Amino acid sequence: MFENIRLSLQGILSHKIRSFLTMLGIIIGIAAIIAIVSIIEGTKETIKKNLIGAGNNTVQIRLMQGDYPIQFNYTPVPDTVRVISKEYKERIKNIPEVKRCSLYRMREYTENFFYRNKMLEGIALLGIDEDYLEAEGYEVSKGAGFSEKQYKDFSKVALIEESVARSVFDGEEPIGKILDIAGEPFTVIGVVAKRSGFEPVINTVDEYYTFNSANQGGKVFIPTEDWSICFQYDEPQHCIIQATDTDSMTTAGKKAADILNENIRSVSAPQQEENEEGAEEASMDLSLTKVEYKSESLLEQAKAMQDLSQSTNQMLIWIASISLLVGGIGVMNIMLVSVTERTREIGLKKALGARRRRILAQFLTEASVLTSIGGLIGVLSGIGLAHVVANIAEVPVAISTSAIVISVVFSMGVGIVFGLIPSIKAANLNPIDALRYE
Amino acid sequence: MVFDLNGIFKDYMQGKDAVPVLKDITMSVDEGEYVAIMGPSGSGKSTLMNIIGCLDKQTKGVFVFDGTDIMHCTDKQLSEIRNEKIGFVFQNFNLLPRQSALENVELPLLYAGVSKKQRRERAAEALKRVGLEDRMDFKPTQLSGGQKQRVAIARAIVNKPRLLLADEPTGALDTKSGDQVMELFRELNEEGVTIVMITHEPDIAKCAKRIMYIRDGQLYTGAFNTRTGSTQPPAPAPQAANPQSENAAQQNTVQEENA
Numbered sequence: 001m002f003e004n005i006r007l008s009l010q011g012i013l014s015h016k017i018r019s020f021l022t023m024l025g026i027i028i029g030i031a032a033i034i035a036i037v038s039i040i041e042g043t044k045e046t047i048k049k050n051l052i053g054a055g056n057n058t059v060q061i062r063l064m065q066g067d068y069p070i071q072f073n074y075t076p077v078p079d080t081v082r083v084i085s086k087e088y089k090e091r092i093k094n095i096p097e098v099k100r101c102s103l104y105r106m107r108e109y110t111e112n113f114f115y116r117n118k119m120l121e122g123i124a125l126l127g128i129d130e131d132y133l134e135a136e137g138y139e140v141s142k143g144a145g146f147s148e149k150q151y152k153d154f155s156k157v158a159l160i161e162e163s164v165a166r167s168v169f170d171g172e173e174p175i176g177k178i179l180d181i182a183g184e185p186f187t188v189i190g191v192v193a194k195r196s197g198f199e200p201v202i203n204t205v206d207e208y209y210t211f212n213s214a215n216q217g218g219k220v221f222i223p224t225e226d227w228s229i230c231f232q233y234d235e236p237q238h239c240i241i242q243a244t245d246t247d248s249m250t251t252a253g254k255k256a257a258d259i260l261n262e263n264i265r266s267v268s269a270p271q272q273e274e275n276e277e278g279a280e281e282a283s284m285d286l287s288l289t290k291v292e293y294k295s296e297s298l299l300e301q302a303k304a305m306q307d308l309s310q311s312t313n314q315m316l317i318w319i320a321s322i323s324l325l326v327g328g329i330g331v332m333n334i335m336l337v338s339v340t341e342r343t344r345e346i347g348l349k350k351a352l353g354a355r356r357r358r359i360l361a362q363f364l365t366e367a368s369v370l371t372s373i374g375g376l377i378g379v380l381s382g383i384g385l386a387h388v389v390a391n392i393a394e395v396p397v398a399i400s401t402s403a404i405v406i407s408v409v410f411s412m413g414v415g416i417v418f419g420l421i422p423s424i425k426a427a428n429l430n431p432i433d434a435l436r437y438e
Numbered sequence: 439m440v441f442d443l444n445g446i447f448k449d450y451m452q453g454k455d456a457v458p459v460l461k462d463i464t465m466s467v468d469e470g471e472y473v474a475i476m477g478p479s480g481s482g483k484s485t486l487m488n489i490i491g492c493l494d495k496q497t498k499g500v501f502v503f504d505g506t507d508i509m510h511c512t513d514k515q516l517s518e519i520r521n522e523k524i525g526f527v528f529q530n531f532n533l534l535p536r537q538s539a540l541e542n543v544e545l546p547l548l549y550a551g552v553s554k555k556q557r558r559e560r561a562a563e564a565l566k567r568v569g570l571e572d573r574m575d576f577k578p579t580q581l582s583g584g585q586k587q588r589v590a591i592a593r594a595i596v597n598k599p600r601l602l603l604a605d606e607p608t609g610a611l612d613t614k615s616g617d618q619v620m621e622l623f624r625e626l627n628e629e630g631v632t633i634v635m636i637t638h639e640p641d642i643a644k645c646a647k648r649i650m651y652i653r654d655g656q657l658y659t660g661a662f663n664t665r666t667g668s669t670q671p672p673a674p675a676p677q678a679a680n681p682q683s684e685n686a687a688q689q690n691t692v693q694e695e696n697a
Contacts (some may be wrong), residue, residue, distance in 0.1 A: 003548070011535055348532040351493060352593070353521020353549040355514060431493045435528070436484075 001367070008366040011338075012373070023374030025327020026414060030375050030407045032320035034382025037403040039389060040313050042396035046071040055427045057099075058135060058244055059253035061239040061260060064294045072107060072235050078291050081236045081264050091259050092241060097252035099244050103130035103237040105227050113220075114180040115168050122217030123164060125181065127224035133159075133192060135242045143190030150360040151223045158186040162193045163218035179220065182230040186222060237294070253295025260293040324411070328372070335367050335422035339429075344427050347434025360427040367419025368412045375411025379404050440632050441490060442466040446499035448485055448655075459485045460496070461655040467601070467634060474646035475636045482655040484605070491514050491524055493572050493605050504600050521549050525594025526627040528608035530584040533578040533593075539565060540574040543593045550597060564592040568622060584615025591622060595631065602626065604635040608642050620645045651657045 012019040062069045063081065084103055088184065092101045105127035113120045126132075130151050133139070150157050158179055167175045179186045228234050239260060243252040339346070346359055383399055390397040444478060448460035459482045467473055474620075477483040488494035489501060492508055493516075501508045504523055511519065520526075533542045543561040552560070565574055568588040578586055587607060594602055604623070608616035624645060627633050643649050651658040 015534060235598050308556045344532060345534060348528075348534075349545070349549075350517070351491070351520060351526050352546045353517050355549070358549065435493075435532070 003362075004365040005360065007367055008369040011366060012370055017115035018334065019370060022330050022370060022436040023377065024324060025330045026371050026374030026411050027327075027381060029320050029322075029324035029327050030378025030411055031382035031385055032323060033317055034379050034399075034403060035385040035389060035406055036313055036316050036320065037395075038383065038386035038397045038399050039395055041398035041400045041403070042386075042390065045398045046396050048284070053298060057239050057243040057249055058137070058242060059249050059256070059295050061241065061253060061293050061295045063236055063238055063291060065291050069108075069238075070291060071109070071202040072231075077233070077235055081291055083234045084237050084239070084260065084263055088263055092239070092256045095252060095255045095259075097243050097248040097254060098241050100131055100135045100242040101134045102129055103224070104128045104132050104240065105224055105235050105237050107231075110181070112180075112182050115177070118168070120168060120179075120220075123168075124217070124219045126219055126221050127227040129223050129224050132221070132240065135240050137195045138192040139195050140190045141193045143188075145190055145192070147222055152225060154185045154225055155223065155437075156184055156226060156229070157189045157223070159190045159192050159221040160188055161218040161220070162191055164220055165191050165414075167217065174425075181220075181222070184226075184230055186226075187251050192221070231242050245369060250295075257293045257295040257338050264292060294373060325415060328371075328414040330437050331367055331371055331415060332418040332421060335363065336425070337362065337421050338366070339422045342426075343434045343437040346429050347431045347437065350429070351435060357426040360423045362414055363423035363426045367423065369416030371415030371418075372408060372412045375408045378411065379407055382407075440467050440469055440471075441501070441503040443489070444500045444502075446486075446489065446496045446501060448482075448489065448494075449497045459655050460489070463499070463657045464657075465650060465657060465659070467632060468542075468629070469629055469632055472623070472633045472645075472647040473635070474643035474649045475634065475652055475653035476638060476640070476643045476649060477636075478638060481652045482651050483636050483638075486652060486657075487603065487605050487634075490601075490634060491526060492519050517549075521546055522597060523600040524598070524600040525591075525602045527587070527590050527594050527602065527604035527607045529554065529609035531578070531583075531590045531610070533589060535578050538575045538577055539570060539589045539592075542578070542589055543596050545593060546597045560596055561592070564596040565589070567595065568592045582615070583611050584618055587611060587615070587619050588622065591619070591626075595626065600632060602631050602633045604633065606637055607635060608637070608639065610688075616642065621685055 064070060065075065082427070089101055090101055092098055106124060108124045110120075110123070110125045113123065130148065133145060140159070142165075143159075145158060145159065146155075149155070158181075160168070160174060168174070169177060174188050174191060177188050179188060222230075224237070224250065239256060241252055241256050243249040349359060386397045386399070389395075443463050443465050446463040447458065448459055449456040449458050451457075463486065467675040473481055475486065485494070489496055489508075490503075492503060492506070492511075495501075495509060503519060506515075506519065508516070508519075526532075533539075534545070537545075538563050540558070543564050547560060562571070562574060565571055568591050570585060570588055570592065572592045573581060573585060573589075576585075578589070581589065585680050587610075591602075591607075594604075602623075607619055607623070611619065620642060622631055623635070627647075633646070
């Protein structure tokens with residue numbers, strides 16, 4: 001084997017130009033694939049870093065009606081959905097992948113929300129429990145957070161995001177100011193901000209919307225118990241969990257959503273027995289607007305975003321593969337020439353007792369050594385190409401080891417596949433004819 | 439006995455017709471013999487050599503090489519016999535051009551699965567035997583014709599074969615180199631190597647201890663009469679003592695054939 005490789009290298013080196021031209025197809029194909037993959041990976045890494053890699057690993061599990069988060073100010077609370085009790089929260093906390101869990105209530109478009117006479121538009125109102133700020137990675141930058149007492153005591157206190165402090169109070173000192181929420185006065189006691197490391201890096205418009213779709217205007221937080229003061233009843237909560245690590249986000253989210261969905265009463269079954277007419281209506285209604293908890297992890301969003309660009313890149317890879325195919329045919333062609341050229345050598349080797357298998361192995365090795373070298377050169381030029389493209393297009397590059405390994409193995413495979421026919425031809429040569437060949 | 443040919447026929451298919459090339463060849467060669475097979479081109483001597491060299495199989499007849507019936511051998515067994523029991527010397531040397539003399543000589547040992555160290559040793563020994571110990575690392579292109587043929591001979595004897603089969607070993611050499619090769623063959627034969635040599639040159643053939651003639655696919659032992667085209671009564675193998683007349687006759691034949 002080693003001997004064969006050495007002989008192949010010798011043969012390749014003795015026909016430098018021919019070998020190089022033969023490899024060219026493979027080189028171009030592999031270089032293109034490596035460059036494309038590196039750029040895809042680079043983009044993917046950036047997106048991942050921007051979206052989730054900030055260390056937060058939070059997964060939103062929202063109460064969804066169909067494909068949209070339920071909005072209680074427009075939709076009455078379905079009577080199947082109950083408020084999540086403390087026991088459920090405990091169960092979620094006990095999921096191994098979950099580090100932290102918080103239940104919160106949210107209204108994204110709050111009417112009768114005033115500061116003095118100014119109506120506050122586009123500001124989301126959240127009723128939060130004691131785990132929320134930690135789970136979402138907020139820290140108090142000014143004033144104080146809610147005390148344990150304030151969480152339980154129906155204290156009319158509020159925390160605001162820095163963006164709210166800027167837009168609403170316009171440079172004034174926000175702490176101590178009174179916000180009017182649904183007719184109730186809430187005192188601002190603190191300003192919160194996402195911990196510096198948690199602020200996402202935003203490079204593209206797409207990414208901007210991913211982060212800011214829900215709450216461009218910022219958020220105002222009140223203790224979750226106060227919700228009943230403002231809105232007269234306890235609304236069912238949304239949930240946010242913090243996974244132990246990035247990779248378990250999806251699993252953690254799904255598990256938590258399953259637990260929360262147990263909390264939704266299945267109405268259709270018992271009603272059917274009691275009142276058949278009513279049941280029909282109810283199930284119709286339910287099927288149209290099924291309300292359930294769905295985990296919505298940023299990881300999945302990131303994936304969805306990648307899918308679009310990836311499908312185009314997939315096309316590019318297919319095109320590059322055609323180059324590999326053409327390269328492979330070139331290898332086959334040159335190997336056939338090589339077999340013909342070396343007919344006498346093959347005849348001699350057979351006369352000296354070389355078995356068919358040995359001849360086959362020799363030519364297969366030669367073909368795959370040729371394409372492997374092509375693959376290696378292709379990988380190197382692909383990495384170079386990726387950096388050039390990255391510099392021009394200002395996108396990051398991530399060289400993936402697996403892509404390199406796969407490329408080299410694949411090009412070796414191309415050599416074996418396309419070297420097969422010439423090698424079989426060589427192995428089956430009749431030694432007499434081969435020796436006599438001029 | 440090294441090999442025994444008994445009633446060997448060989449036909450080649452030309453289109454639908456079978457063209458007979460060898461007709462009822464019967465001969466055997468014993469250990470230590472030095473046999474020349476002479477014949478004009480087209481006489482079937484190459485075909486005969488291919489059969490003796492286990493490169494081809496006869497159409498009819500029995501060929502036993504070193505106790506093995508070749509007709510019933512598989513491709514793999516034939517490879518092994520060629521590798522272990524036969525050393526080939528070709529007219530145009532057939533050395534691998536990119537390998538050194540030593541590597542060329544190692545080749546049969548490589549196929550026999552001999553370890554690298556032993557290959558080196560035995561190949562070096564064989565090269566020394568043919569007087570090329572100072573040319574081991576030379577490439578064939580750096581060697582003269584005579585030296586190349588001696589490398590080829592070293593390759594043929596490196597695995598101590600039962601038979602050294604030479605096909606026109608001096609055909610591509612000048613007289614002086616040819617004589618050197620013949621001298622080497624004589625020495626090897628004296629050392630006990632069995633040699634079968636195929637040639638059309640009477641001067642070369644006379645170096646052998648026994649000469650056989652082949653013409654139109656038929657084998658004639660000893661003297662050979664072109665006029666009648668019949669076999670002489672079984673005569674003792676013509677020794678070097680009386681080669682001149684035979685060679686003259688043979689030469690006439692060649693000329694007639696070529697004319």
